[in-house]
Each structure stands twice: as structure tokens, then as C-alpha cells.
Amino acid sequence: MAALEALKEALMAGNANKVREEVQKALEAGIEPGTIINDGLIAAMSVIGVKFKNNEVYVPEVLVAARAMHAGMDVVKPLLAGGELGNKGTFVIGTVKTDLHDIGKNLVAMMMEGVGFKVVDLGIDVPVEKFVQAVEEHKPQIVGISALLTSTMMQMKKTVDGLAAYRDQIKIMVGGAPVTQKFADEIGADGYAPDAASAAELAVKLVSS
Ligand code: B12
Structure with missing residues (x-):
């Protein structure tokens, strides 16, 4: 325009x-x-x-x-409150334990707000228990997990495993430079996106499916 x-x-x-x-x-x-x-x-x-x-x-x-x-x-x-984008629900996001990168995560969080999610940002270096606690407390529709180091990708798997008891209530999205669709499938995530804009599109799809 x-x-x-x-x-x-x-x-x-x-x-x-x-x-x-x-x-x-x-x-x-x-x-x-x-x-x-x-x-x-x-x-x-x-x-x-x-x-x-x-x-x-x-x-x-x-x-x-x-x-x-x-x-x-x-x-x-x-x-935007109650505006045309509507309220898509809550999106919890964090960067996994021992990983301190947050630029990409912050962009994803911002895009999610842009498409109408209430975002709960857990920050960086987030242990599995903190993700679990946030799910209990905020009852999100989606949990987003970010990792930027190959060495912290297994922490991502641990986080997905740690959220097993909630899988009928939440969708899990993963992303970050070393993460691929193949890895996301292997660890049992519901979605992967390579960048913040496609992450927001996917999140909207996940909550409307
Ligand atoms: C900036 C940076 C840092 C900064 C971080 C500052 C900050 N506040 O984030 C600092 C200096 C702290 C840092 C530290 C380190 N870093 Co660093 N860092 C980078 C760098 C240059 C850019 C990363 C970045 O911000 N990209 C920009 C954002 C926009 O892109 P993004 O993160 O990929 O995010 C996008 C997508 O991936 C996606 N996405 C991201 N998260 C999520 C989540 C979901 C749910 C979804 C759907 C999508 C999604 O959407 C985002 C937006 O489009 C990269 C190199 C690179 N070119 O990528 C290295 C890099 C990631 N770092 C690296 C390394 C090795 C380190 C250190 C170990 C260095 C050291 N020896 O100390 C430490 C580790 C610290 C730690 N424990 O985490 C390596 C990782 C290698 C590897 N494969 O493991 C890289 C690739 C550099 C390299 N080529 O060696 N780093």
C-alpha cells in the first residue's frame, strides 16, 4: 500500500x-x-x-x-484490544536452558502480538520446569520454543517431552537458526517456522484448526 x-x-x-x-x-x-x-x-x-x-x-x-x-x-x-485482529489466545515463548540468544525470539513474540495473541515471554535460559509452570499458570493455546545453538537443540526436545502431559491442550512450535522441519518432526513438535512472519501465520493456522 x-x-x-x-x-x-x-x-x-x-x-x-x-x-x-x-x-x-x-x-x-x-x-x-x-x-x-x-x-x-x-x-x-x-x-x-x-x-x-x-x-x-x-x-x-x-x-x-x-x-x-x-x-x-x-x-x-x-x-487493537477487541479490534479487528481479534483475540487469538495466549502464546508462551522462551529460549531454552543454557541458550542466551533472544533477538529472533523477541521478533517472533512481537509478530505474535501483531496478529492478536497475548504473549507471555519467559526470556532466555528457560528450564523445562519454567515452561511447565507457565503452561499451568497461563493456559496458553501455543508454546513457542527457541534455540540458536546446536548444543541446545536437545534441550528443545527435553522441553517438548516435559510438556507431554499438556499436549491435548497446547500446540508446540519450535524455531531458531539450527532448527529444521525435520528436527521439529523428530522431536514431536506441532509446527516449525523459519522466520517470525511465517511463525505468526502458522500460529494463526494452528489455533484455527
Ligand atoms: C547475536 C548473536 C549472539 C549474541 C546474542 C545476543 C542476543 N541478545 O540474542 C551473543 C554475543 C550473546 C552470542 C553468544 C554466543 N553465540 Co551467538 N550468535 C549471534 C548471531 C550473530 C546472530 C543471531 C541472531 O540474533 N540472529 C537474528 C535473528 C533475527 O535470527 P534468528 O535468531 O535465527 O531468529 C529467526 C528464526 O530463527 C526464527 N525463530 C527464532 N526463534 C524462534 C522460535 C519459534 C517458536 C519459531 C517458530 C521461530 C523462531 O524467527 C526469527 C526471526 O525471523 C549468530 C550468527 C547468525 N548469523 O545467526 C551467532 C551464533 C548463533 N552464535 C553462536 C555461538 C557459538 C555463540 C557462543 C557459544 C559464542 C561464544 N563462544 O561465546 C555464545 C553462546 C551464548 C549462549 N550460551 O547462548 C553460533 C552457533 C553455532 C552453532 N551452530 O551452535 C552462531 C551461529 C555464530 C557462528 N556462526 O558460529 N551470540
């Missing part, structure tokens, strides 16, 4: 103030919050994700773009 081009450019440049301004302008122009999120914020963040994969941008650019996306989300989020 042409009206969102300036917003997308500001986000890709990591200019949080400009993103806030452009979101405000888009709202004043009558563009729906859901459209601003999907066709503006998420669309631009997806471009950054692809550029990162192709080594055209690096971690600092990803971080400033993510921060700019947050700034934009903060402006639209209050308008």
Missing part, C-alpha cells in the same frame, strides 16, 4: 521516532491498525529478515529495526 511506504522505509532505516510519526499519520489517514501492522510494520521487518539472511544487513541493523518496530507497535497496540 503506497501510503505505508514511508513507514516501511523508516522502519528499515531503524528510525523509531519517524516510525511512530508515520504510524500516527497512517491512523489519521484512516488506515486500519491491522493493515498498518501487517502491510507496514511486519512487511518491513520481513524485508530486514531476508536481508539479514543474505548478509546484506547485520545484527545491529536487525536490532534497531526491531526497536523501531516496537515503537510503532506501541502506538497501534492500544487500538
